[in-house]
Amino acid sequence: MVEIVPIKYRVPIARPKVGVAGKTGSWRWVKPVVDTSRCTRCFLCEIYCPDNTITVDPEKGAIVDYEYCKGCGICANVCPVNAIEMVKEA
């Protein structure tokens, strides 16, 4: 059994939370737009998103959090039914 006795020193651990590195801001030049009628809820985009900004809702399909999405396009690449299109930002 291990006893956790708090440490008085700094340790290089962190609790992950949404937006800890700040919002994406205005530099994203393309964004993923989901055609939910074609989305099969396969979850691949959610799994592959490197910034964890996609949630697949069984009812609504893939939902992108544009506050943190960097527009890398990995989701559009992995989508097996081409339901995600990268659209230029206005």
Added chain:
Amino acid sequence: MPKTVLTGNYTVALAAKMARVEVVAAYPITPQTSIVEKLADYIDRGELDAIMIRVESEHSALAATFGAAVAGARAFTATSSHGLLYMHEWVHWTSRARIPVVMAIVTRALAPPWNIWSDHQDILGQRDTGWIIGFAMDNQEVFDMTVQAFKISEDPRVYLPVMIGLDAFTLSHTSMPVDVPEQEELDKWLGPRRQGYVIDGSEPLALGNLAWPEDTEEFFMDLQRGMEEAKNVIREVDESYGRFFGRRYGGLIHRYRCGDAKYHVIAMGAWSGDLMEAVDMLREDGYPVGLIRMRFIRPYPDREMYELLSGSKGAIVFDRAISYGSLGPIYLDVVANMARYTRRLPYIRNIVAGIGGVNVTYSDFYKLVKETIDDLEKGVEPSVFTWYHRR
């Protein structure tokens, strides 16, 4: 307490077992292998309730040990020579993450040329990693230091990993009677594992994220503070172990016939035993010499060394490793740390010897120390650096 005849390696294994290690991850390398073989044997016989992770390299051995320790297990590994070098990246990870781990290093020369005998180049090459580094002189101390290592490493004032050095073959494969405490007494003394944080999947935690330079520097300033506190913790652990089991070594250093010594010799590891013989012979011949044996090189016992050496008429540091292009690593520490206390340095000589396992006996030590003292008494200072070699 029963005495058992054990090799150095079997002593390490028994100490790890009696410390109730829960995870052992290891890769075989001469001359360490029989430590983890014995631990595997204990597990196989049901005498030790632990998981043995057989990995594909030493890099993975320490990574797995580290992972198990982060998750809350009392974890242990052992290696030698090139295995330790291969681990080097994880050696840093473990200390910088402030994770208690104990690792035995059966010291062995580095190649090429290929060599399996002892010198201290491998372990002293890890000097700057933030690990506490202890070194035993005989198998009794191997036992005591291994169990003490867990206590030191898991102290909340320290939370740093500990390496225990023992010389290849001279200790690792040589038997001597070892006083083994009762399991119940040892459990009472050692207590349960403690650590500062646990990452076991019950809540999301990230280890080793990107940090800004100022934050990063503060982590490492804390590591230095932990090392400073470890000096006291090592002294305390030596004392409390002495109260329980009757053996005290003197903390960070072992003083042998230093009480009235005018001259000092300094060494670390198994050959300190030969040096003790030489000191006894020299004492019989009227030479007032004492031995300072380095039990711990990290943290460095700066105060003890200053107190002993400030009044010395002359000292010799015997190094079983060399910082090529400079001097022996222990010598560099001894001399540099004197500057923390004084501008007046006694004559301190550095003799590098025993590299690649060259046997240095009590008669070599007797001759070297006697000649040095004779010269100093005549007002002649022998050259500060000597690489002593013979066939």
